[in-house]
Amino acid sequence: xxxxxxxxxxxxxxxxxxxxxxxxxANPNLEEARLTASKLxxxxxxxxxxxxxxxxxxxxxxxxxxxxxxxxxxxxxxDTRLAAALQAxxxxxxATNKALLAGRPAPVAADxxxxxxxxxxxxxxxxxxxxxATTKVDTILTKxxxxxxxxxxxxxxxxxxxxRPEYLLKAHEAQAQxxxxxxxxxxxxxxxxxxxxxxxxxAQLAPQACLxxxxxxxxxxPREAAVQALAKQLVAGLDQARRLNPAEVAQxxxxxxxAMVRAVSDTLASLPNSGLRPPVLVTSADLEDLVRYERSxxxxxxxxxxxxxxLIEAPEQPGV
Amino acid sequence: MRSNAKxxxxxxxxxxxxxxxxxxxxxxxxxxxxxxxxxxxxxxxxxxxQLIKAQAEAIAPMLQELAKARVRADVLERAFYxxxxxxxxxxxIGQLRGQPLPDDVRLWLGTACTxxxxxxxxxxxxxxxxxxxxxxxxxxxxxxxxETDAAAKVRLAKEESERRRRDxxxxxxxxxxxxxxxxxxxxxxxxxxxxxxxVAKAIRPDGDAATLQMLSGRMVAxxxxxxxxxxxxxxxxxxxxxxxxxxxxxxxxPKPANxxxxxxxEWVAFIQDPRTLLVLIKIMPVLPTEVAP
Numbered sequence: 001x002x003x004x005x006x007x008x009x010x011x012x013x014x015x016x017x018x019x020x021x022x023x024x025x026a027n028p029n030l031e032e033a034r035l036t037a038s039k040l041x042x043x044x045x046x047x048x049x050x051x052x053x054x055x056x057x058x059x060x061x062x063x064x065x066x067x068x069x070x071x072x073x074x075x076x077x078x079d080t081r082l083a084a085a086l087q088a089x090x091x092x093x094x095a096t097n098k099a100l101l102a103g104r105p106a107p108v109a110a111d112x113x114x115x116x117x118x119x120x121x122x123x124x125x126x127x128x129x130x131x132x133a134t135t136k137v138d139t140i141l142t143k144x145x146x147x148x149x150x151x152x153x154x155x156x157x158x159x160x161x162x163x164r165p166e167y168l169l170k171a172h173e174a175q176a177q178x179x180x181x182x183x184x185x186x187x188x189x190x191x192x193x194x195x196x197x198x199x200x201x202x203a204q205l206a207p208q209a210c211l212x213x214x215x216x217x218x219x220x221x222p223r224e225a226a227v228q229a230l231a232k233q234l235v236a237g238l239d240q241a242r243r244l245n246p247a248e249v250a251q252x253x254x255x256x257x258x259a260m261v262r263a264v265s266d267t268l269a270s271l272p273n274s275g276l277r278p279p280v281l282v283t284s285a286d287l288e289d290l291v292r293y294e295r296s297x298x299x300x301x302x303x304x305x306x307x308x309x310x311l312i313e314a315p316e317q318p319g320v
Numbered sequence: 321m322r323s324n325a326k327x328x329x330x331x332x333x334x335x336x337x338x339x340x341x342x343x344x345x346x347x348x349x350x351x352x353x354x355x356x357x358x359x360x361x362x363x364x365x366x367x368x369x370q371l372i373k374a375q376a377e378a379i380a381p382m383l384q385e386l387a388k389a390r391v392r393a394d395v396l397e398r399a400f401y402x403x404x405x406x407x408x409x410x411x412x413i414g415q416l417r418g419q420p421l422p423d424d425v426r427l428w429l430g431t432a433c434t435x436x437x438x439x440x441x442x443x444x445x446x447x448x449x450x451x452x453x454x455x456x457x458x459x460x461x462x463x464x465x466x467e468t469d470a471a472a473k474v475r476l477a478k479e480e481s482e483r484r485r486r487d488x489x490x491x492x493x494x495x496x497x498x499x500x501x502x503x504x505x506x507x508x509x510x511x512x513x514x515x516x517x518x519v520a521k522a523i524r525p526d527g528d529a530a531t532l533q534m535l536s537g538r539m540v541a542x543x544x545x546x547x548x549x550x551x552x553x554x555x556x557x558x559x560x561x562x563x564x565x566x567x568x569x570x571x572x573x574p575k576p577a578n579x580x581x582x583x584x585x586e587w588v589a590f591i592q593d594p595r596t597l598l599v600l601i602k603i604m605p606v607l608p609t610e611v612a613p
Contacts, residue, residue, distance in 0.1 A: 169433055257419075
């Protein structure tokens with residue numbers, strides 16, 4: 001009786017499952033492509049976050065990219081070897097499966113044993129390759145970036161599970177809000193800078209406005225050397241914004257604001273335990289995720305391409 | 321009491337249905353060697369658990385519930401990924417460009433995430449309850465084969481602490497290498513032991529004197545080997561030195577004899593996998609009726 005119920009229920013489940021999923025999409029291939037793209041973007045986000053939190057420069061990204069691409073090539077070579085060994089063990093796998101399902105002892109299966117030994121070795125080989133790559137990555141990171149990782153490790157209990165995609169937004173809410181707030185301040189500053197038509201007045205007011213904005217964004221006193229250095233970078237952003245022609249304003253001004261947010265972020269990163277920015281944590285486990293992630297080489301290329309504009313400070317003119 | 325033959329009258333039909341029906345069975349058919357190997361792992365695990373027939377019969381409907389729940393969870397997950405496809409791409413590009421998500425988009429995404437998490441909640445709770453019911457059917461001996469969540473947490477934390485310590489000590493040791501190569505002959509013999517001890521303490525801060533001595537001895541031997549290399553040998557060995565150092569500091573240990581058959585996470589994935597139910601049904605006729613003495 002129980003088996004009959006089980007059979008009927010399972011049959012109902014299996015028939016109902018695909019029906020309950022959704023109405024058949026107009027273009028199944030398109031839907032599958034959207035699904036894959038979405039899954040990849042969700043998987044990319046924590047890795048991009050690591051790049052962002054580390055404040056990786058374009059130069060560093062360019063140096064990291066070949067290291068991580070080589071690691072992925074090593075992974076692929078290991079996978080290819082394993083796939084060949086698995087194929088060679090096909091007959092053994094089938095025979096062992098049959099025997100065990102029939103309640104007989106597993107037969108002697110040399111090819112299967114060889115494959116399983118290779119599998120164990122491959123795990124070790126991958127770990128070793130990651131270790132070697134991480135050592136190289138380490139030499140590319142700055143002292144501050146390594147210090148951030150060390151501090152994050154100390155602040156994070158080991159073995160924490162990673163948040164599921166749907167919790168990613170929440171996990172970084174405070175950081176996102178801070179970023180949005182600073183972005184708004186910078187946009188206002190850029191608009192004010194572009195709005196000032198009198199060059200002399202601009203030259204007089206811009207440094208003071210930028211110093212105020214730098215102090216406001218960092219929560220530090222204007223007399224601090226770091227705030228003054230940041231203010232100079234912000235003035236550079238304003239100068240660049242004033243030189244934009246009307247056709248490129250819409251796109252470039254947002255990029256400049258993002259670059260100014262990055263400048264604020266970098267300033268705060270160099271001054272631990274200060275400022276208004278929520279604490280940034282990049283643990284060594286996060287770095288290892290970046291090193292291992294299949295799409296990291298691709299993301300690093302995008303990072304270089306999409307990275308905000310660089311704030312170029314005008315050389316100081318004597319007597320000005 | 322029904323005879324075994326009668327009891328399993330519907331099993332072939334059930335198995336046939338499983339094989340014919342999509343999409344669950346798309347994951348279960350041994351279409352290629354990789355799938356066949358995964359199925360072999362399931363068979364081995366089920367055999368290693370040494371289930372008796374009564375247990376298998378009691379567990380099978382629970383596995384069916386879990387498989388159903390997994391299908392529903394997959395449907396919800398698919399809908400979530402499709403719903404958020406455009407916004408998450410915008411988010412990713414924005415993050416690459418250093419631009420925050422606009423407020424309205426962030427709000428929309430936050431609502432979609434909360435809605436999805438809430439829709440998963442009852443399913444996850446029901447699955448957790450069913451998984452506990454499966455667990456309750458196992459004997460004490462069988463339970464020892466599966467790592468508990470608490471034990472897994474402790475193990476993962478320990479593994480990560482060890483990895484962090486190993487990485488820190490490796491950084492220290494690798495930064496010593498240029499000194500090892502360039503120190504003068506008068507300085508090297510006296511200072512190498514101090515440096516080796518520092519590395520040993522970094523990897524085993526709570527290690528006893530004997531362990532630290534053993535580790536620093538190994539480090540000294542490693543430093544000596546690196547120092548003896550010719551320039552050509554050293555340059556050729558450089559890419560492999562981190563791995564060699566890892567084996568010096570943290571040699572791989574054989575799997576302990578009492579290692580669990582499955583971790584807690586593997587166990588949950590195992591009982592939710594529809595193929596486990598399929599295999600369980602296949603092996604049911606050959607399961608013993610009593611626990612072997």
